[in-house]
Amino acid sequence: MKNPESSQNQELDAKQALCAKPSCKxxxxxxxxxxxxxxxxxxxxxxxxxxxxNNPWPDSLADSNTLFLPFRTEIKSLDPAxxxxxxxxxxxSNIVEAPLAFHYLHRPYQLVPxxxxxxxxxxxxxxxxxxxxxxxxxxxxxHVEYECVLKKGILWxxxxxxxxxxxxxxxxxxxxxxxxxxxRELCSEDFRLTLVRLCAPTVSKHGGTLQAMLQAPMAAIRIxxxxxxxxxxxxxxxxxxxxxxxxxxxxxxxxxLAFYESEAAKQQGFSLNHWPVGTGPFLxxxxxxxxxxxxxxxxxxQQDCYPQEGQPDDRQAGRLQDAGRPLPFLDQVxxxxxxxxxxxxxxxxxxxxxxxxxxxxxxxxxxxxxALNAAGELGLSAELAAHQIxxxxxxxxxxxxxxxxxxxxIFGGYSLQQKKLRQAISIAIDVREFIELFxxxxxxxxxxxxPENIRGGEITPGHYNRFVFQPSENGFTRLDLDYAKQLLAxxxxxxxxxxxxxxxxxxxxxxxxxSAAFKAQFQWLKARLAAxxxxxxxxxxxxxxxxxxxxxxxxxxxxxxxxxDYPDAENFLMLFHSTNGHVATGGRGANYxxxxxxxxxxxxxxxxxxxxxSPRDQLIHQxxxxxxxxxxxxxxxxxxxxxLAHHWVHNYKPHEMDDxxxxxxxxxxxxxxxxxxxxxxxCLWPIRLVLLILGLMGSTFIYRHRHQ
Numbered sequence: 001m002k003n004p005e006s007s008q009n010q011e012l013d014a015k016q017a018l019c020a021k022p023s024c025k026x027x028x029x030x031x032x033x034x035x036x037x038x039x040x041x042x043x044x045x046x047x048x049x050x051x052x053x054n055n056p057w058p059d060s061l062a063d064s065n066t067l068f069l070p071f072r073t074e075i076k077s078l079d080p081a082x083x084x085x086x087x088x089x090x091x092x093s094n095i096v097e098a099p100l101a102f103h104y105l106h107r108p109y110q111l112v113p114x115x116x117x118x119x120x121x122x123x124x125x126x127x128x129x130x131x132x133x134x135x136x137x138x139x140x141x142x143h144v145e146y147e148c149v150l151k152k153g154i155l156w157x158x159x160x161x162x163x164x165x166x167x168x169x170x171x172x173x174x175x176x177x178x179x180x181x182x183x184r185e186l187c188s189e190d191f192r193l194t195l196v197r198l199c200a201p202t203v204s205k206h207g208g209t210l211q212a213m214l215q216a217p218m219a220a221i222r223i224x225x226x227x228x229x230x231x232x233x234x235x236x237x238x239x240x241x242x243x244x245x246x247x248x249x250x251x252x253x254x255x256x257l258a259f260y261e262s263e264a265a266k267q268q269g270f271s272l273n274h275w276p277v278g279t280g281p282f283l284x285x286x287x288x289x290x291x292x293x294x295x296x297x298x299x300x301x302q303q304d305c306y307p308q309e310g311q312p313d314d315r316q317a318g319r320l321q322d323a324g325r326p327l328p329f330l331d332q333v334x335x336x337x338x339x340x341x342x343x344x345x346x347x348x349x350x351x352x353x354x355x356x357x358x359x360x361x362x363x364x365x366x367x368x369x370x371a372l373n374a375a376g377e378l379g380l381s382a383e384l385a386a387h388q389i390x391x392x393x394x395x396x397x398x399x400x401x402x403x404x405x406x407x408x409x410i411f412g413g414y415s416l417q418q419k420k421l422r423q424a425i426s427i428a429i430d431v432r433e434f435i436e437l438f439x440x441x442x443x444x445x446x447x448x449x450x451p452e453n454i455r456g457g458e459i460t461p462g463h464y465n466r467f468v469f470q471p472s473e474n475g476f477t478r479l480d481l482d483y484a485k486q487l488l489a490x491x492x493x494x495x496x497x498x499x500x501x502x503x504x505x506x507x508x509x510x511x512x513x514x515s516a517a518f519k520a521q522f523q524w525l526k527a528r529l530a531a532x533x534x535x536x537x538x539x540x541x542x543x544x545x546x547x548x549x550x551x552x553x554x555x556x557x558x559x560x561x562x563x564x565d566y567p568d569a570e571n572f573l574m575l576f577h578s579t580n581g582h583v584a585t586g587g588r589g590a591n592y593x594x595x596x597x598x599x600x601x602x603x604x605x606x607x608x609x610x611x612x613x614s615p616r617d618q619l620i621h622q623x624x625x626x627x628x629x630x631x632x633x634x635x636x637x638x639x640x641x642x643x644l645a646h647h648w649v650h651n652y653k654p655h656e657m658d659d660x661x662x663x664x665x666x667x668x669x670x671x672x673x674x675x676x677x678x679x680x681x682x683c684l685w686p687i688r689l690v691l692l693i694l695g696l697m698g699s700t701f702i703y704r705h706r707h708q
Contacts, residue, residue: 055676056336056352062676063669065331067649067662068353070344070360072337074289077273080250081197081204086563086659089247091335093660094295095157096250096278099148099191100241102567102657104664105310105319108455109567109657111241115154115186115251115279120146120231120241138609141236146244150227154186155300157283161259172268175259175275176285176296183300186279188229190251192221195231198248236609242566245657253277281328281663293335295662297328304328306651306664319651328663329651345369349384351676354649354667358442358642363517366440370642378441378642387679388647393640394654395453397564399446399572400636402429403593407553407583411506414597414630421491422631423467425506427484428532429525429634438521442642446635447476448624449562449572453656455612456569456620463621465628465635481531488532496533507539509555511546551587553594559636560592567657569620570608576627577604595632648672 057068073087080096083089101114113119124132127142160167160175162182172178197203199220222230233240243249256277259265274287281301286294304327307320314320322329336353338344341362348356361369373379380391404422406412411421431445447465450457461471469476488496496504506529512518526536539556541549549555565571574580578596580589600623607619627633645652648671655661 055680056347057334061334063673065329065667065669067330067333067355067665067667069333069335069355070338070347070353071293071335072339072341072344072360075274075287075293078276078284079272080247080252080276080278081194082273083247090659091284091293091295092276093247093280093658094282094333094662095276095280095284096247096252097280097660098245098247098250100245101660102245102655103307104655104658104661105307105314105653107311108453111245113151114245115150117149117151120148120244122146122238123230124236135611136236138236142234144233144236144240145222146231146233146240148191148229148231150186150188150229151303152185152227154279154303155183156186156253156279157277157298157300158183159256159259159277159283161253161255161277166262174284174286175265175270176283184253184255186251187226188223189226190253191229191231191249192223193254193257194249194251195220197252204248238609238611239566239568239570242568242571246565250278280660282333285332290337292337295333295335297331301328302326304663314653317653319653322651322666329666330662333662348644349387350680351387351646351672354646354672355652356644358440358644370440380644384644387675390645390647390652392643392645392652392654394643394656395444395451396639396641397451397453397567397656398561398639399449399451400559400561400639401446401449402557402559402634402636404557404632405553405555406594406596406632408556410504411556412594417491419630420487421493422634424484424487424491424532425529425534426468426631426634427479427487428481428534429528430478431635431637432478434521434524435637437524438517439637439639443637443639445476445478446638448627448635449575449633450569450620450624451564451572451638454564454567454569454572456617456624457572463624467628467631468635484532488534493533496535503533503535505535505537507537507556509539509541509546509549509558511541511543513540513542547587550582550592553583558592562590564656569623570604573604573607573620573623576632577601593632595630597626597630600626600630646672646675648675 055062071087071090073085075088075091076085077083078088078092078095080092083092097114099113099115100111100119103110103112111119123145124136124141125143125145126132126140132140156162158176158181160178160181162184163180164182165180167178167180170178220232222232224230231240231244252272256272260270260272260275265271274289275284279298279301281298281304282295283298284293285296286292306322306325306327308323310320338347341360342365344353345356345361345365347353348360358366358370369381369384370378371381379385380389404411406414412418435441435443435445444452447459447469448457452458459476464471464476468479470479485495488494492499493504498504508522508525510518522536522538529536536557546558550558562572562575575590575592576595576597577591578584578598578601580591581594581596582589582592583594603619603623603626607616607623610616610619641654641656643652643654648668650666650668651664
């Protein structure tokens with residue numbers, strides 16, 4: 001009988017011997033390869049880091065002929081008869097075309113034909129129907145006929161509304177995804193529909209000025225043949241030519257209206273507000289509010305070529321190298337929604353957006369983006385200059401002004417004392433100081449409502465606001481505060497105290513509550529008026545309440561701005577014609593300050609019906625002199641526009657009057673792609689070093705653990 005203890009010991013020895021034997025006959029290297037696993041993983045991660053980048057665009061677009069731009073405000077409507085906001089026009093005007101346009105390179109801005117063969121010819125008729133020769137006085141003209149001749153062969157963009165048979169609408173995110181499409185030639189009848197829609201209150205709110213001059217929407221156009229029509233106005237109004245360059249008069253085909261009214265299109269969510277149909281260089285391929293908007297080259301656009309002449313500096317800047325070449329140069333344009341300014345600015349500096357302006361630079365980034373050059377002018381910082389970014393300055397056709405409610409018994413009115421009160425306040429509000437403090441020097445003080453780049457708005461030693469400024473070595477300086485105090489005393493408020501012994505107070509009405517920028521600016525404004533002894537009170541409210549107060553005249557002092565619809569003095573001076581009074585028109589007129597001076601009205605009516613000429617310039621000066629003396633507003637500032645473009649963008653020239661200028665731009669995708677890689681090459685060696693150290697530590701730990 002075996003000894004149990006001896007048997008157990010033998011069995012244990014056998015197991016230990018078995019465990020001591022190798023489990024396989026592999027070489028020693030492979031038996032210890034598991035120790036290298038952490039190091040190998042770290043090396044793999046180091047290699048994978050080479051593929052890391054921060055490019056927001058798909059790799060397929062890296063070298064494509066695509067322009068990348070941001071947009072920061074939601075699109076409400078792209079219907080030509082409805083859309084009004086500038087950010088909408090920057091998209092719409094590249095899809096639709098008006099009869100006329102502004103020359104891309106010429107300054108001052110010059111009208112040229114776009115859909116028309118030549119500039120419209122004006123025919124003037126008296127009350128008997130007889131045509132009047134030459135340029136007759138306005139009081140002899142009963143109606144005007146503008147003879148318009150369309151270019152032949154202009155095709156609408158491909159669209160399912162032109163399909164020979166009604167297309168079957170399957171689920172699609174864009175009308176351009178529907179396979180059944182068609183086109184037809186632009187014709188005169190398309191403009192009849194345009195006028196009817198523009199003058200219909202249920203469709204458009206922007207045809208009032210033109211509608212007032214039309215015989216009637218249906219009778220305002222006479223079709224002579226498929227390519228000839230006459231636009232008929234009830235009076236002489238040369239500015240009608242500028243209207244022909246605005247997107248309001250861009251035609252919309254009847255087929256598009258019928259298409260978007262169909263039940264199938266409505267079920268797909270398609271409407272003219274978001275899917276315009278045009279003859280322009282691009283068509284709308286993708287529309288995603290709060291996401292992206294994509295324009296693609298319109299294959300039917302054949303009629304445009306790059307300008308063959310421009311200003312003297314255009315050739316030096318290389319903007320005439322493409323003269324005579326067909327347009328557009330781009331295959332597509334992608335707008336990406338950026339809710340905040342900072343991410344968009346960072347993407348521009350990284351090369352992921354091609355263009356931007358200083359209005360898109362966050363305030364906190366201005367000091368790092370801009371710097372004073374040797375000439376004392378605002379220029380690019382050294383960092384941006386090293387990236388070969390171009391900075392272009394241009395005077396904008398925009399006026400800002402603080403207006404008085406002329407219906408107010410204290411600050412309104414036309415007596416000499418009331419004028420002096422407003423003049424004193426105009427002197428005290430030092431706009432140049434405001435520009436330096438809050439605009440980083442980007443602007444010039446206004447002498448009146450007209451920007452200096454509008455004919456008649458030039459400020460010279462012979463024509464300036466003598467009630468606020470005086471000539472100096474550097475141009476003009478504001479009259480001193482002591483003189484303003486003297487005017488205030490002559491107005492009946494010495495030291496800001498009225499005859500009743502109470503301090504004078506002024507209510508500043510606004511809809512800017514909660515804005516940090518407004519709070520700082522208000523405190524500055526308050527301090528400027530306090531120097532006169534006038535108390536400025538913040539009378540802020542919400543936007544709807546503010547508009548209601550303006551419409552009913554229940555306010556005293558407010559800030560407004562006006563962006564030129566077209567480059568003519570009439571477009572600014574009409575803001576003060578009495579028939580446009582905001583209260584008198586129930587809130588429809590643009591004369592927000594309810595200014596009404598018969599002397600101004602008389603001069604305005606004269607110049608309104610005149611073509612550009614020296615006599616008209618004299619009338620413009622006469623009208624602005626009246627405004628300077630009456631001081632219905634503190635003329636604030638004309639902002640300077642600073643535009644930035646990367647060096648791979650060619651032919652860029654800021655244009656205040658034409659947002660449909662993307663067709664002129666040409667890019668070098670290869671240069672852009674190379675620059676992006678260089679500028680955005682990630683600094684990975686610290687991460688790689690850490691990974692290798694961790695991998696080595698892990699391998700060492702495993703090796704030691706296995707051999708303890």
